[in-house]
Structures are given as structure tokens and as C-alpha cells.
Amino acid sequence: xxxxxxxxxxxxxxxxxxxxxxxxxxxxxxxxxxxxxxxxxxxxxxxxxxxxxxxxxxxxxxxxx
Numbered sequence: 001x002x003x004x005x006x007x008x009x010x011x012x013x014x015x016x017x018x019x020x021x022x023x024x025x026x027x028x029x030x031x032x033x034x035x036x037x038x039x040x041x042x043x044x045x046x047x048x049x050x051x052x053x054x055x056x057x058x059x060x061x062x063x064x065x
Contacts, residue, residue: 005062008058008062009058011058012057014054015047015050015053018047019048022042022044022046026042030042
């Protein structure tokens with residue numbers, strides 16, 4: 001596995017946890033990260049797009065490498 005593949009898998013894992021946080025952990029996020037949640041609010045649509053784009057990047061990475 002080369003560096004590009006590792007970075008794309010880490011991106012996919014990050015996007016998956018962002019999606020889970022936006023769906024199931026919004027109240028926890030606001031409660032524990034009050035000052036950060038005002039600047040970076042959770043959004044289900046944003047997290048879904050981030051996950052879809054991460055899947056696309058992983059597919060492109062593994063197809064062409």
C-alpha cells in the first residue's frame with residue numbers, strides 16, 4: 001500500500017465518522033464542544049456529500065493505482 005491509498009482510506013474513515021456524528025451525535029457534539037459547534041455546526045447534508053465524495057476518491061485511487 002502506498003501513501004496515496006493510505007490517505008484516501010483515512011479520508012473515507014473520517015467521512016464515515018463525520019456522517020455518524022451528524023446523524024446520531026448532534027446533541028453530544030453541541031453539549032461537549034459548545035464553542036466549536038457555533039463555528040462548525042453539524043449538517044447531515046454536508047456529511048453525506050463528504051462521505052459520497054470520499055467514496056468517489058477511494059474508487060478513483062484504487063482504480064488508477
